[in-house]
Amino acid sequence: MRPRVLLLAGLEPTGRAGLLADVAAVRARGGDAVAVPTAQTAQGSHTFAVVPASPRMLAAQVTAAREWGPVHAVKWGVVPGPSQLSTAKAALKDVDAWWVVDPVVRSSRGQALSRLTPRHYLALAGPRVLVTPNLEEAAWLLGRPALGTVEDAQDAAEALCQRGFGAVLVKGGHLPEGQGLADVLAFSGRTLVMRGRRLKRPPERRGTGCRLASALAAELGRGTGPEAAVRAAREHVTGYLRTGRD
Numbered sequence: 001m002r003p004r005v006l007l008l009a010g011l012e013p014t015g016r017a018g019l020l021a022d023v024a025a026v027r028a029r030g031g032d033a034v035a036v037p038t039a040q041t042a043q044g045s046h047t048f049a050v051v052p053a054s055p056r057m058l059a060a061q062v063t064a065a066r067e068w069g070p071v072h073a074v075k076w077g078v079v080p081g082p083s084q085l086s087t088a089k090a091a092l093k094d095v096d097a098w099w100v101v102d103p104v105v106r107s108s109r110g111q112a113l114s115r116l117t118p119r120h121y122l123a124l125a126g127p128r129v130l131v132t133p134n135l136e137e138a139a140w141l142l143g144r145p146a147l148g149t150v151e152d153a154q155d156a157a158e159a160l161c162q163r164g165f166g167a168v169l170v171k172g173g174h175l176p177e178g179q180g181l182a183d184v185l186a187f188s189g190r191t192l193v194m195r196g197r198r199l200k201r202p203p204e205r206r207g208t209g210c211r212l213a214s215a216l217a218a219e220l221g222r223g224t225g226p227e228a229a230v231r232a233a234r235e236h237v238t239g240y241l242r243t244g245r246d
């Protein structure tokens with residue numbers, strides 16, 4: 001089965017991160033991508049700009065895509081503000097599929113991509129919503145101080161499940177050196193610690209969070225369960241970090 005994945009994300013024209021990276025990951029996982037830009041961005045070495053999409057166009061693009069066929073999974077990347085969020089939510093409310101939510105509000109260089117607050121993300125929670133915060137985003141969502149250990153990540157993943165998310169993947173790529181590297185997946189009352197080896201990331205290989213969430217959406221859309229989907233998506237990102245290709 002070829003899962004059809006609806007991608008809501010910011011367009012970054014070089015494809016290092018954002019919507020084009022998402023499309024590449026979904027296709028590499030054997031899915032079909034429907035790419036709806038929530039914002040246009042420019043992210044160069046000296047240039048940065050974000051222009052939110054018009055909510056009317058966003059609604060029309062989601063509606064038009066759905067007229068051509070079913071959506072098997074939805075991936076939420078950058079959503080620049082509350083009006084794009086509520087519009088997309090309304091256009092997708094009757095979609096019976098997993099949503100993968102990457103709560104990305106700034107670029108890895110620290111530039112603001114979104115005005116959404118934790119309250120907006122917590123309102124997206126539901127039994128078939130998998131949220132993929134990194135350590136910093138998990139602390140931000142929960143209003144907690146910085147998370148520095150695998151135990152903190154486990155605790156945060158469980159706390160986000162309590163807030164109504166069906167599954168939570170806390171990405172531990174930024175754990176302190178001594179802690180090794182571990183992602184934590186919590187779902188259905190279980191918490192799994194997935195260890196990994198730290199890979200050197202060449203600076204041009206960005207968009208790992210985008211690719212992880214999109215690969216995950218493709219797997220969930222095909223009917224893979226959360227644990228196997230996360231393992232496949234982690235492998236996808238490892239391959240991308242090693243080779244620079246999806």
Ligand SMILES: Cc1ncc(COP(=O)(O)O)c(N)n1
Pocket residue numbers: 009010011012016017018019041043077078104106107108109113206207208209210
């Ligand atoms: C449109 C868009 N989406 C996501 C990211 C995050 O990616 P990164 O963490 O690599 O900066 C980004 N920089 N731009």
